[in-house]
Structures are given as C-alpha cells and as structure tokens.
Amino acid sequence: MVGGGQLARMTCQAAISLGVGFRVLADSMTDSAALVTPGTVVGDYRSLDDLLAFAAGCDVLTFDHEHVPNPHLTGLVGAAVTVHPGPEALHHAQDKLAMRSALTGLGIRCPRFEPVSEPAEVAKFAATSGWPVVLKAIRGGYDGRGVWVCDTVEQAAQVLGHGIAVMAEEHVAFRRELAAQVARSPHNQAAAYPVVETVQRDGVCHEVIAPAPGIAAAVAEEAQSIALRIAAELGVTGLLAVEMFDTAGGLLVNELAMRPHNSGHWTIDGAKTSQFEQHLRAVLDLPLGEPGRVALYAVMANVFGGADPDIYSRYVHVMAADPGVKVHLYGKAARPGRKLGHVTVLGDDPAVLRARAGRAARYLGSGEE
Amino acid sequence: MVGGGQLARMTCQAAISLGVGFRVLADSMTDSAALVTPGTVVGDYRSLDDLLAFAAGCDVLTFDHEHVPNPHLTGLVGAAVTVHPGPEALHHAQDKLAMRSALTGLGIRCPRFEPVSEPAEVAKFAATSGWPVVLKAIRGGYDGRGVWVCDTVEQAAQVLGHGIAVMAEEHVAFRRELAAQVARSPHNQAAAYPVVETVQRDGVCHEVIAPAPGIAAAVAEEAQSIALRIAAELGVTGLLAVEMFDTAGGLLVNELAMRPHNSGHWTIDGAKTSQFEQHLRAVLDLPLGEPGRVALYAVMANVFGGADPDIYSRYVHVMAADPGVKVHLYGKAARPGRKLGHVTVLGDDPAVLRARAGRAARYLGSGEE
Numbered sequence: 050m051v052g053g054g055q056l057a058r059m060t061c062q063a064a065i066s067l068g069v070g071f072r073v074l075a076d077s078m079t080d081s082a083a084l085v086t087p088g089t090v091v092g093d094y095r096s097l098d099d100l101l102a103f104a105a106g107c108d109v110l111t112f113d114h115e116h117v118p119n120p121h122l123t124g125l126v127g128a129a130v131t132v133h134p135g136p137e138a139l140h141h142a143q144d145k146l147a148m149r150s151a152l153t154g155l156g157i158r159c160p161r162f163e164p165v166s167e168p169a170e171v172a173k174f175a176a177t178s179g180w181p182v183v184l185k186a187i188r189g190g191y192d193g194r195g196v197w198v199c200d201t202v203e204q205a206a207q208v209l210g211h212g213i214a215v216m217a218e219e220h221v222a223f224r225r226e227l228a229a230q231v232a233r234s235p236h237n238q239a240a241a242y243p244v245v246e247t248v249q250r251d252g253v254c255h256e257v258i259a260p261a262p263g264i265a266a267a268v269a270e271e272a273q274s275i276a277l278r279i280a281a282e283l284g285v286t287g288l289l290a291v292e293m294f295d296t297a298g299g300l301l302v303n304e305l306a307m308r309p310h311n312s313g314h315w316t317i318d319g320a321k322t323s324q325f326e327q328h329l330r331a332v333l334d335l336p337l338g339e340p341g342r343v344a345l346y347a348v349m350a351n352v353f354g355g356a357d358p359d360i361y362s363r364y365v366h367v368m369a370a371d372p373g374v375k376v377h378l379y380g381k382a383a384r385p386g387r388k389l390g391h392v393t394v395l396g397d398d399p400a401v402l403r404a405r406a407g408r409a410a411r412y413l414g415s416g417e418e
Numbered sequence: 419m420v421g422g423g424q425l426a427r428m429t430c431q432a433a434i435s436l437g438v439g440f441r442v443l444a445d446s447m448t449d450s451a452a453l454v455t456p457g458t459v460v461g462d463y464r465s466l467d468d469l470l471a472f473a474a475g476c477d478v479l480t481f482d483h484e485h486v487p488n489p490h491l492t493g494l495v496g497a498a499v500t501v502h503p504g505p506e507a508l509h510h511a512q513d514k515l516a517m518r519s520a521l522t523g524l525g526i527r528c529p530r531f532e533p534v535s536e537p538a539e540v541a542k543f544a545a546t547s548g549w550p551v552v553l554k555a556i557r558g559g560y561d562g563r564g565v566w567v568c569d570t571v572e573q574a575a576q577v578l579g580h581g582i583a584v585m586a587e588e589h590v591a592f593r594r595e596l597a598a599q600v601a602r603s604p605h606n607q608a609a610a611y612p613v614v615e616t617v618q619r620d621g622v623c624h625e626v627i628a629p630a631p632g633i634a635a636a637v638a639e640e641a642q643s644i645a646l647r648i649a650a651e652l653g654v655t656g657l658l659a660v661e662m663f664d665t666a667g668g669l670l671v672n673e674l675a676m677r678p679h680n681s682g683h684w685t686i687d688g689a690k691t692s693q694f695e696q697h698l699r700a701v702l703d704l705p706l707g708e709p710g711r712v713a714l715y716a717v718m719a720n721v722f723g724g725a726d727p728d729i730y731s732r733y734v735h736v737m738a739a740d741p742g743v744k745v746h747l748y749g750k751a752a753r754p755g756r757k758l759g760h761v762t763v764l765g766d767d768p769a770v771l772r773a774r775a776g777r778a779a780r781y782l783g784s785g786e787e
Contacts, residue, residue, distance in 0.1 A: 068749055365704060372609075372707050
C-alpha cells in the first residue's frame with residue numbers, strides 16, 4: 050500500500066487475519082501505518098523510481114490516498130506492476146472535472162458544474178445557479194481543503210487569484226449527506242455496504258450513522274445502484290465510496306474515493322467484513338466478504354485533537370465511562386484539529402448512539418465534556 | 419508479550435486499535451507474531467537475561483504461553499518489572515497439582531486427583547475411582563500432550579517409566595465440555611464472557627460454540643462465578659480461561675489458562691470486545707470492555723494442516739463458497755495436524771453454524787470436503 054496514513058494502518062490489521070503479506074511505502078517511520086507494519090519502506094510517492102523499487106517486492110500495489118501522479122501509475126502498469134485501482138479509474142478520483150464529466154456522460158446526476166478561470170465566468174454561472182457558488186480545486190483537495198463557498202464575485206475573484214485550476218458548482222440545498230460504499234474485484238464481483246449518513250462540519254466528516262436512519266428502501270437501493278454502476282463503468286477495483294447529497298429532487302453525486310474511506314470506518318466493528326479486509330480481498334482478486342451489519346445501528350465519530358495533546362490521560366476515562374465504546378487510535382501526535390482516531394458504538398437507537406459516540410470522541414480528543 | 423505464537427499475533431492486531439505500543443519476544447523472526455509485529459526481539463524465554471533485556475523497553479510484561487520458568491518471573495518482579503499475570507497466579511497455570519490443591523482448598527470442585535509415582539499408587543487410586551485412570555504431567559502439558567488415559571496398571575507403569583512427575587485423575591463421564599473466560603485487572607475490575615461449549619478431539623480443541631447451546635442460565639452463572647472467583651482468589655491479572663466438565667453431578671474444573679485462549683477466539687468477530695483487546699486492557703490496568711455478543715451465536719473451528727500444505731490455493735474456494743466465513747490465518751508453515759488458523763461464523767442456528775465452520779476449516783486445512 051502506497052501511503053502510511055491511518056487507512057494503511059487499519060488495512061494492516063485486516064491483512065494479519067487474512068495471512069496476507071502487507072507492506073507500506075511511507076513518508077517516514079513515524080507515519081501512522083509505519084508504526085505498526087514490519088518492513089515499512091520510506092520513500093516518496095511522487096518518485097516513479099521509489100514506487101518501482103517498492104513495487105518490486107509486491108504482488109499487487111494499492112493506495113492509502115489518491116495523490117500518486119497519474120503518469121506514475123501508468124508507468125507502473127507499463128513496468129508490469131499490478132495496480133489496483135488502475136490509472137484510468139483513479140484519474141476520476143484525482144480530477145474532479147474528469148469525474149463530473151464522466152458521471153454526467155453516464156447519466157448519473159451531479160450538482161451543476163462548470164470549469165471557470167475568470168470572475169466573469171463565475172458570475173455567468175451564478176446567473177443560472179444563484180449565489181453562493183462553490184469553487185472547487187479540480188485536483189488535490191480533501192477534507193474540506195480546496196473547497197470555497199463564495200457569496201460574491203469578489204470572493205470568487207480572490208479564490209481564482211490563487212492560480213489553481215478550479216470549477217464552479219451549484220450550492221446544493223440538501224436534506225442530508227449520504228455515502229454508498231461498494232467493492233469491486235478485477236473478476237468483476239461486487240459487494241455493496243449499507244448506505245450511511247455522514248455528518249460534516251466545515252467540509253470535514255465528523256460522524257457516520259450506519260445505516261442512514263429512516264432511509265427509504267428505494268433510496269438506499271438507488272444509492273447502492275449508483276455506486277455499483279460507477280464502479281463498473283469507471284473500472285474501479287478495490288473499494289469505492291460515493292458521497293451523495295440527498296435533496297428534494299433526488300440523489301446527487303458529490304465526491305468519489307477509490308480506497309477505504311472515513312465513511313466506512315464503522316465496518317470494522319459493525320459489519321461482518323470490514324472495509325479494510327474487503328479492499329484487500331478486492332485488490333487481491335479474492336472472493337468478496339459479506340458486507341452485512343452485526344448490529345441494528347453503528348455510529349462512528351472522529352476524534353480530533355484539541356488544545357491539550359495528552360489524549361492518553363483521557364483514554365482511561367472514556368473507557369471507564371462507556372465500556373461499549375470501541376476506540377481506534379492512529380498513533381499520531383495530537384495537534385488541534387488533527388484527526389487522531391475514531392470511536393464506534395453499536396446498538397439499536399441511533400440518537401443514543403450518536404450521543405455516546407459524540408461524547409467519547411469529543412472528550413478523548415479535546416477533554417470537552 | 420513473551421512468546422511469538424498466534425496469541426501474540428492476534429494481540430498485536432488489538433494493540434493497533436488501542437494505540438498501544440506492542441512488542442514480542444519470539445523464538446525466531448518466522449514466529450507467527452514476529453511476522454506482523456515491528457521491533458520483534460528474538461530471545462529465549464528460558465533465559466532471565468533475555469527476559470530482563472526485553473522487559474527494559476516495556477511498561478508491562480505479559481505472556482502468550484505459560485512456559486516461562488516461575489523463578490524467572492519472580493526474578494523479573496524483583497527487578498521491578500511489572501508482570502501480569504504475576505508469578506503467584508501463574509504458578510497455578512504451570513503446575514496442575516498446585517492448581518488442583520488450591521481449587522480444592524477454595525471448595526471449587528475438580529475431578530478427584532492424587533499425585534502418583536508408583537504403579538501401586540495408581541492401582542490404589544483406581545480402586546476408588548475405577549479404570550480408566552487419567553495420568554497427567556504436572557508441568558508442561560498442553561493441547562492433549564502430557565495426558566494419558568490408562569486402562570490398566572501396566573499402561574500406567576509405562577507412563578510412570580517416562581520419569582516425569584504425574585498425577586492421577588478420575589476419568590470423568592461428562593455430558594460436554596464448557597469454558598468460562600473472564601478478565602481481571604490489577605484494579606480488581608472483572609468482566610465475564612458468555613460461557614461456551616468446546617468440542618475436543620484427542621484432547622485438542624476443534625470447535626467452540628458461543629454461547630453453549632441450551633445452557634441453563636443457572637449453570638452459565640455458576641460457571642462464570644467459578645471463573646470470577648478463581649481469578650480473584652488466585653490473583654489472576656489479564657485473561658483467565660477455565661475449562662470445565664459439565665457432568666450429571668454438576669460442573670468440575672478441568673484446566674486453567676491465564677492468557678487469551680483458543681476457547682475465546684470467537685470473540686474477535688463475535689463479541690464487542692475481543693479477548694485480545696480485553697487482555698491488553700486488563701494487563702495495562704485500563705477499564706475493561708463490554709464482553710457481550712454481537713450475534714445470537716458464534717462458532718469457531720480450528721484449521722489443522724493436512725497432507726497438502728498449500729492452504730492458499732484452497733483459501734479462494736472457502737471464501738467463494740461462504741462469504742460470511744471469517745478466516746484467521748497464523749502465518750505458519752503447514753504441517754499435518756498443526757494448528758494453522760481458525761474460522762468463525764456468526765448467526766442464529768448453532769447447528770447450521772457448526773456445519774459451515776466445520777466445512778470451511780476442514781477444507782482450508784486439508785482439502786477434505
């Protein structure tokens with residue numbers, strides 16, 4: 050796995066059960082996954098030489114993030130490295146304009162979009178879609194970075210002044226955000242997880258409720274169908290997470306991620322096959338595992354660092370207060386706002402679970418009651 | 419953790435979620451846990467120097483097996499190493515005669531027993547308890563090794579001729595075997611897992627059904643109470659598994675293990691807190707986790723090697739045949755009869771689950787349909 054973040058760390062855990070040899074190409078030996086994975090290689094994912102050297106010891110190469118330059122992916126394939134997901138698929142997770150264009154071409158509904166480079170183009174877009182207009186970096190954005198909600202053409206001009214390629218998107222009035230996660234193997238087997246509700250603040254996922262409370266069966270099936278169709282049409286291998294807006298006018302696709310995803314962390318404790326095991330099974334072209342739940346509801350809450358970095362002194366209190374909380378820490382040094390881990394709780398009542406998970410995550414991260 | 423077997427391997431997985439630094443003292447770098455644990459130290463658990471050197475980097479020392487000589491454990495404690503479980507408790511898992519005597523002293527029922535060194539003593543024991551007589555090595559036996567069922571005084575004489583210290587035990591006519599697993603922390607917090615049925619062949623555990631099907635609530639509570647009482651009275655810290663015979667005359671304690679145990683492997687997939695996480699929480703004196711089940715039943719079946727060592731070629735078929743089977747492989751080279759892994763299935767009907775788990779384990783291990 051290229052990248053040594055928490056996704057690689059949790060994939061490492063899944064690889065142990067499967068008896069699969071697992072190695073990581075990390076930025077440093079203190080990366081989240083490097084701390085727990087024997088034989089970690091330190092190297093630069095932006096260097097084709099480093100990627101080729103790392104791949105030499107692997108049967109299959111896969112990714113903890115989408116930042117490996119696409120030409121390098123093509124270079125790896127050209128050097129007979131088995132890469133999942135492949136460059137053609139990953140292109141759509143790396144380039145939001147390509148993604149929007151491809152989905153629109155498939156008849157899959159997205160927010161209205163338009164590449165823009167001049168304030169006048171934003172103003173023209175707003176004339177149809179109204180203000181605010183969302184400007185998005187076409188490449189490299191994640192966790193709310195690279196997204197600007199602009200109320201005026203002056204604000205838009207300021208964003209355009211950064212000099213990065215952006216596109217304009219309509220600001221969607223949604224009821225809530227959903228995510229549909231599926232796995233697809235090179236053999237073309239697929240499996241769909243229950244559709245979840247994600248709760249974002251400032252563009253960052255804070256909570257996931259699985260399944261989305263009160264979701265109509267038809268909507269859940271439509272969301273799963275959309276995700277399965279995208280996986281098949283774009284040739285995704287491994288996991289695909291499709292983030293969607295649930296609007297009065299139906300489902301709109303917002304983002305794609307072609308890897309294990311924050312919206313699927315609940316599956317470690319809440320599903321028969323975790324997303325990390327499923328990703329390994331998919332990229333190794335093994336038969337996929339059962340994605341069903343083991344509880345009526347699971348709620349996952351992310352743990353963000355606060356002012357006091359000593360999360361281990363609070364850890365004991367979280368465990369004592371609620372023995373049913375599953376704590377997952379990523380081995381990262383605490384910094385304000387940094388994602389340090391997550392907690393998951395299982396049970397019958399999503400409101401109770403949200404309160405439990407939220408309290409545990411908040412207290413663990415920042416000491417706030 | 420001293421010892422690099424599969425118990426340490428699965429404890430390593432649990433340590434990753436907890437964000438706990440985890441190291442192993444292994445016999446070799448190809449040990450099951452050494453393959454997956456960074457910073458593994460190769461050394462001899464029979465050497466106090468090796469143990470002291472390993473312990474120097476650790477806050478708490480715990481064990482994957484019970485074979486560390488008790489004087490070394492005392493030596494570690496004398497050198498201010500925090501050891502859980504401690505030497506006094508572990509003595510009862512290392513010396514079956516001490517265990518039987520201690521439990522009898524506590525009024526906890528065991529099979530009748532008597533230390534023997536002469537055939538005449540065995541004959542005298544049999545005069546009261548009848549034949550067959552079970553001879554057990556007082557130290558060092560496990561997985562059926564060190565246990566001899568003798569039908570005649572001549573057979574007993576042959577066992578005594580080995581020159582190892584043994585005791586005689588009555589051959590118990592049991593209805594089935596049960597195991598009660600509890601955790602106890604230095605703070606004296608305790609948690610009890612559901613009581614399970616274990617299915618042994620030739621003294622080796624093949625299957626575990628959690629909870630024991632049809633067990634009366636009073637019997638389950640009695641089994642849990644016995645285990646909790648043993649943990650408290652013997653000062654066990656960490657996990658304690660108590661193997662019992664369920665007989666017409668009530669429960670009799672057979673064996674104790676003071677570590678994660680094969681009878682608790684089902685908890686990885688079937689309980690809210692796995693035995694491996696629970697052991698870490700207990701020995702680190704963290705609050706214990708909820709031991710409850712996530713499904714009505716879990717069945718675990720051990721995978722034993724057969725004539726054909728290539729289990730990975732059969733792996734795909736097991737996964738394809740039953741996507742709900744959770745496969746856990748230990749990274750060991752396959753040899754006939756060697757425990758290579760286990761599988762777990764979750765569901766509502768123990769008979770169906772036993773058939774599914776048994777089929778998967780048998781085929782994976784040996785290719786037998």
